[in-house]
Amino acid sequence: MLVKFKVFRFDPSVDLKPKYELFDVPSEKDTTVLDGLIYIKENLSKSLSFRRSCREGVCGSCAMRINKISNLACKTHVFDVMNDDSVLIEPLDHLQVIKDLVVNLEPFFDGIRHVRPWRIANLNEENVEKPRKIDMNKFLKTMEAKSCILCAACYSDCNVIDVDRTFIGPAALVKVARFVSDPWDSKDGRLREAIDLGLFKCPIDQECEIACPRDIDIRRGVVEWLRYQCTKEGLGPLPTHKRLVQNVLETGGVVPVQDTPAFSLFPEYIKEFEGEPQAEVILFTGCIINRRQQDTCRAIIEIFQNNRVAVHLPKGQTCCGSPFMRTGQRDTMKPFVTQNFNLFNEFAQKGITHVVTSCSGCNSTLRFDYPQLAKEYDIPINFEIYDIGEYMAKIIDLNTEDLKETPLKLMYHYPCHIKASGLEEEIYIDLIGKIPSLELVDSPKSGLCCGGGGGVRSAYSDLSDALAIRRIEIAKDFGVNGLVTNCPFCVISFERVLDLKKAQNEDMGFELYDFYRLFADAYK
Amino acid sequence: MITKVHDVVIVGAGLAGLRAAEVSCKTVDVGIVSKVYPVRSHTVSATGALHISPAPGEDPNEYMRETIKGGDYLNDQDAVEVMAEEGFPELIRLEDMGIVFHRTISGAIIRSSPGGMTTRTATIVSSGWAQELVCTLQEQLYKRRVTFYNEFFVTSLLVKDGICRGITAYDIADGEFYVIRAKAVIIASGGGGRVYSVTSNSHICTGDGTAIAFRAGALLKDMEFVQFHPTVLYGTGILISETARVLGGYLVNAQGERFMDKYAPHFKEMAPRDVVSQGMQKEIDEGRGIEGKYIGIDLRLLRKRFRRSMNIPMFKQRFDAFAELAKNFAFVDIDKELVPVIPGEHFTMGGIKTNIWGETNVKGLFAAGECACTGVQGANREGANALTECVLFGRRAGLKAAEFIKKAELLDFPLESVNSELEKINTLLSSKGNYDVSKIRTQLQDTMWKYSSLFRNQQGLEKCLRIVKDLKEKFKDINIGDSSKTFNTALIYALELENLLDLAECIVLGALNRKEHRGAHYREDFPERDDENWLKHSLFTYNNGNTPILSYEPVIIKDFPPKAREY
Ligand SMILES: Cc1cc2nc3c(=O)[nH]c(=O)nc-3n(C[C@H](O)[C@H](O)[C@H](O)COP(=O)(O)OP(=O)(O)OC[C@H]3O[C@@H](n4cnc5c(N)ncnc54)[C@H](O)[C@@H]3O)c2cc1C
Ligand code: SF4
Ligand code: SF4
Ligand code: FES
16 A cells, blocks of 8 residues: 655755655555655655664664654554554654754764763673673673663653753663663762763653663663662762652651641541442542642542442551652652551452552552562552552443533643553543543644653752643644643643743643543533 | 874774774774764674684684584685684673673573584673674773764775775765875775675675775685575565574475475584575475475474573573564564575675785785685684674784884875765766666666575576676666765765675676585586685686686685585
8 A cells, every 4th residue: 555654854955944745655564664765765756865774673773753753764664653544754853954864963972972881990800711600680780771772762752851951861871771780890970970961850751761662661770770879879869859758757748738638638438329339449649639639639539439439548548659769769668668558458358459549650659669669578469559540441330421511622641650550541531532522632642741750840840840831832732722631740740830831921821630620520 | 075194094883893993092093984873883783693712721623623614615724713712812801891791590601503513602792682792892982082984985995006095985964075094994894795685784784895995906805605594584684593593493395394304414404504595495496485485484382492591581582582573574473483584695705805914915904804805704604703703803903903004104195096086976976877776776686686696507697797797887877866965875875886786796707607516605507516626715806897807816724624514
């Protein structure tokens, strides 16, 4: 079949501005985007420039943006990415275009050079008369980092680089991890340098991971791991991040209490409907909803009541500790894991095994970090953890009959922590789509960072604001009334900049909708 | 035009070029020129197995005997000795630089034996890709501040009175023309697999440096010896590494028959590459190919058989590497289906004639890596010997060049040559001829595949030579279709085609004259090895664009005289 390639064209030596050219490319199941470009070059436009070398996904030459996401053209099959028989091909972002799909990679490689990508000291002092014995397990992290092919796809899709060019970028951090983890190198100054180059600027939205053709675990395996090394070396976390832990230890939550906390507003067991519940859950609210977004907590309870789900709201729950995991304070986690998981285990003994979380950050922490920690602390896990949206969509029979018309045109903002929990965007799009007369516009697949994650808001609030504003502007281009999202961090980030702009008399004319409140209102 | 000066200029930033730069830049000023960023060089796609000679105290003879037998006794044995002696110290040096090699659970180096060998000599780079080698060496150069000329296309060598004085290069990004003067030039520009339509090589493997050196008066050697690897994916030519067979994968034809028994009763699939490839091609030619076209490699039981090893991350990574390639590029699940493979061009055994220090017949000109022919690979390269050749002979060339320049002077360069290069580029940029670069290239590749690949004969080769000559004529009348000076890849493809045509002519000429079967060179009309007449190297001299002049020289034989070759 013929697929339309919409290709970015620009030769700065002759063109005033870039343009897009359309080409019909005969494609079959095994046609890659690179095959398509070669076809264009040989048959339709000899002047088209792009890089390629290995054509098997290992040299990194052919990284480009394919339908707005950076990827290797030789590894991407046309049929897998086309939308309505067409594919949009653009050069990598954040690097200057030399011609067409070719960008200037020097700034990218400068970043790599900058982190001194060589052993500062060779700590191996064994004699070399015989092959050395080494324990490969000690090199696992080094080896993972070594699989980076320097393709710059991550650099192109990095949200922070988009608003702050002083950030060194994901690939350079991968390189830092390669050397910091190397048992034969001295860490000498590397971590300090990484902090200066922006290690704590990353809101761990992991868009770089989606781009990475080597599937490097950049967020957990590199950024969070490096932050943890900083803590172990006494260089991190940043002072504001240390204070967060202090807050929790002193007050029981990361954020200060605003108004009466939800735990005081609602009883420990809520079942307001008649008859047998279809399910019984333990609601884990997280600090923000308990202390600052009590309306959201109310909305969640209402949703469950409308769905005949009985809710336990145990007051013994405590902060999940996500901000500490994100900022390298893994070693402070024990009390949180112990308290929360013991509590859930107690419920499990009574036969109540479903824990639902309303905060995406809590969800990914309880689901991915806790099990590892629990293993270390010897805590059993006799329950299951769900995100509320996931629970509504997959576990219970959702009451859609009572949903009222809500005439709004919105875009769903897919929180990075939901993504990190392995939950697909479609789950939420389908759910919201159940609300009558609500129009949901497709969101672009990149540029989605609210700026609120990874401890960035507390440490670099300007950066965080810039990211939130950028996300709103991307959405506004689609002519929607607002964003709807199911993460309290995202909510805070967006509401904060909307208020800020209002205060500066630059009202953005845009609303932020909390998923739970929107849904609960639709039941009224 | 911009002029630069270095003590040593290296053409090529693959494994051989980087290795040469790393060692020479410690004492002299080095510029390294590459048409792609170093980490995009072809070496990165290599599987990452390199032969490491025995540690001190162990016996090197078995390795040498097998390499030489594998090379069908065309190997220059002084070069093979280098490989047998210098591998181990090099392993330690590479490890110190930051490369990690596979270890067993107890921490010992893992070694395996590639095809045609029983000695366990091949050591695998931990990440399972030679990418790690290139990346690490590039970083060593970052540390030392070598001047990189990335994305510069070298168009010619400046040679006058038999002495090399530098190079000319074209900056691809902005079309600026450079003269880079140097007291010594090392060519490390890789192989020329793209002469053929079916090849495991990267798009950029167009043998530029070999052709450029040839035109500048360097002798080429053994060009008719081209390796065809048994298992490249049918359709794309992407390599399924020998590891697949080392682990026990085997080949079957359309009848489901494990046919290698017929061709190599003892070694079967693990015979040297020439033997396996020729066996496979026979099966296909005689109508026993699957769907008439390809052979299946059966890997279905491997994952189960190595169930326990899968817990070892490096093992799993290596295994997954070809599982992933098969899935991505042939849409097959290796655990459930046969993988469709055919033999495909893989390695250029011939190249710029050098001695074991990388010296060519042109003073001040050195060569190393796949573009060079030290004679180490003979008529058929054994697995894992190429990367070793790159590091050992790259290092030697680097050392020798650094030593050479101490006594050499920076000489004037021939301005006429510079002008004619400039003119060539301008002519191409404004070309308005009748022929299309990609069409000529495709025709060349198809022709070479048809007449000059696994099985060759007089008639076919004569026809092939005529077509190649005809294409060379057509090349003079091309239209590249892009006159821009900004990242003009149409121009680069044209310059590459010029080089491919020169190499092809040498390959065919050598094959036409060599009337025997030796290693990868198989003449259907002369199917036996003929030591009496042909135990000698072919040498090619440039002849102003006319048919190259062919001559011969003896093979350096030391401890391993020719014997019958059975597997
Ligand atoms: C798929 C595959 C797997 C392989 N696996 C193995 C293996 O496991 N073990 C093994 O031993 N061997 C293996 N080989 C063979 C081995 O990879 C090559 O022989 C080796 O990498 C060649 O390295 P090189 O440095 O000589 O050249 P290359 O890596 O090809 O580098 C050539 C350099 O020259 C530059 N260059 C070329 N022309 C120009 C020009 N005109 N101007 C400027 N610069 C130029 C290029 O930019 C590049 O930097 C494999 C080969 C293939 C195809
Ligand atoms: S997680 Fe986001 S901000 Fe951090 S490096 Fe990746 S893309 Fe950039
Ligand atoms: S981390 Fe991944 S995306 Fe980034 S340069 Fe390396 S391989 Fe490419
Ligand atoms: S061409 Fe090498 S990664 Fe695509």
